[in-house]
Amino acid sequence: MKRLLTLVLSLLLCCALFVPAAHADVVWEPIGNSFYDAHRDECVYRDKAYAVFDEVPVYDAPGDSMSKWSVSAGENVYVGFVYTDADGVEWGATDTRQGEDWISGWIDLRLLSPVYDTRDFLADHAAEVQPYAGEPAELTGEGEWMLWSYPGSETGYPFQPDDSFAWKDWAGYVYTDETGAQWVNFPYVYGDEGWVYVPDPCRTEPVSLAAATPAPTMQPAQTAQPTQSAQATPAASHSAALILICVGVALVVMVSAVLIVILYVVKKK
Amino acid sequence: MSRLIVALLISLLLTLLFEGAFAFLAGARTSRRLLLVALVNLLTNPPVVLLCTLFPSPLLTAAMELAAVGVEGLVYRTCADWLRRPFLFSLAINAFSYFAGLLLNHLL
Numbered sequence: 001m002k003r004l005l006t007l008v009l010s011l012l013l014c015c016a017l018f019v020p021a022a023h024a025d026v027v028w029e030p031i032g033n034s035f036y037d038a039h040r041d042e043c044v045y046r047d048k049a050y051a052v053f054d055e056v057p058v059y060d061a062p063g064d065s066m067s068k069w070s071v072s073a074g075e076n077v078y079v080g081f082v083y084t085d086a087d088g089v090e091w092g093a094t095d096t097r098q099g100e101d102w103i104s105g106w107i108d109l110r111l112l113s114p115v116y117d118t119r120d121f122l123a124d125h126a127a128e129v130q131p132y133a134g135e136p137a138e139l140t141g142e143g144e145w146m147l148w149s150y151p152g153s154e155t156g157y158p159f160q161p162d163d164s165f166a167w168k169d170w171a172g173y174v175y176t177d178e179t180g181a182q183w184v185n186f187p188y189v190y191g192d193e194g195w196v197y198v199p200d201p202c203r204t205e206p207v208s209l210a211a212a213t214p215a216p217t218m219q220p221a222q223t224a225q226p227t228q229s230a231q232a233t234p235a236a237s238h239s240a241a242l243i244l245i246c247v248g249v250a251l252v253v254m255v256s257a258v259l260i261v262i263l264y265v266v267k268k269k
Numbered sequence: 270m271s272r273l274i275v276a277l278l279i280s281l282l283l284t285l286l287f288e289g290a291f292a293f294l295a296g297a298r299t300s301r302r303l304l305l306v307a308l309v310n311l312l313t314n315p316p317v318v319l320l321c322t323l324f325p326s327p328l329l330t331a332a333m334e335l336a337a338v339g340v341e342g343l344v345y346r347t348c349a350d351w352l353r354r355p356f357l358f359s360l361a362i363n364a365f366s367y368f369a370g371l372l373l374n375h376l377l
Contacts, residue, residue: 034374037374060325068325098326099326099328101326101327103325242273242323245273245274245277245319246319249277249315249316249319252311252315253311253312253315253316255311256308256309256311256312257312259308260305260308260309260312260344260348263301263304263305263308264305264347264348264349265347265348
């Protein structure tokens with residue numbers, strides 16, 4: 001018996017080593033979300049940020065009645081995968097930090113506004129963007145470079161290229177703006193993507209361009225009214241259902257306890 | 270709410286299946302002993318799953334699982350005189366059930 005238990009525990013510990021590896025992947029995936037695990041094949045990779053203009057709930061599964069957390073107005077959410085339900089509503093998989101861990105959930109994309117990004121810029125300016133082919137030949141700047149979301153964007157992230165950074169190997173596209181200045185696109189550099197302003201890579205002030213796309217307006221991605229499946233159940237009936245479930249669980253526990261006492265404690269005596 | 274009920278039922282059924290099999294292999298070969306294992310799981314599994322579903326948190330899950338091991342160990346110590354090490358049995362059976370569930374989730 002003792003050897004069996006020891007063997008089983010050892011095997012279980014070995015199995016546990018493989019569990020985290022199942023989620024080791026470059027592409028972000030919602031971790032520990034049973035809905036995603038069950039509908040992975042129906043989800044489409046979106047990889048996009050969305051702006052929130054009014055507090056929006058995030059659910060454990062699309063159409064759930066109880067939210068897991070809420071995103072405050074003014075925040076941006078990252079959506080990795082998108083699931084389209086039977087009513088045609090798009091739900092985005094997103095996550096948030098809770099203490100030391102990350103939890104994932106689903107958010108109704110109709111209530112959000114897509115953030116204009118590099119892919120949108122490349123699509124809108126396809127005729128003016130060229131793959132990098134050697135021009136510009138030089139890209140120098142002392143200190144941190146700024147990686148802008150798109151030419152003329154007000155959103156940028158600093159990164160420090162080290163001495164071995166061969167920027168020409170990482171350059172994707174080149175865009176020439178209306179002032180004649182060039183911008184070099186880096187599809188992937190130090191975990192980020194964006195554009196570097198060639199005349200002054202270290203410039204921290206946004207470059208104002210007439211052709212730059214404005215920030216997302218107050219328009220959500222869709223204007224359709226939420227369907228019945230997406231609307232939150234009225235609070236009263238939700239609370240009543242939860243109370244019923246809790247009472248049911250308590251009954252099961254009490255009956256089990258009584259049966260244990262009758263069958264195994266009293267009868268033993 | 271229906272998803273919560275389904276989660277409770279599936280978790281209970283799988284727990285009964287896994288722990289029943291483990292108990293059988295560990296020596297619970299009579300219906301009386303297997304019934305005790307089933308009742309012990311009815312005692313602990315629904316409240317643990319309910320609380321961990323309503324308040325998802327790794328810390329709470331760990332605490333609830335440990336509490337379940339403790340409660341089940343106490344019941345086995347009181348009622349299962351055929352077990353020489355009731356708390357070790359409780360730990361092993363719950364660990365088996367927990368990781369078997371994780372593996373099943375991963376495979377599916």
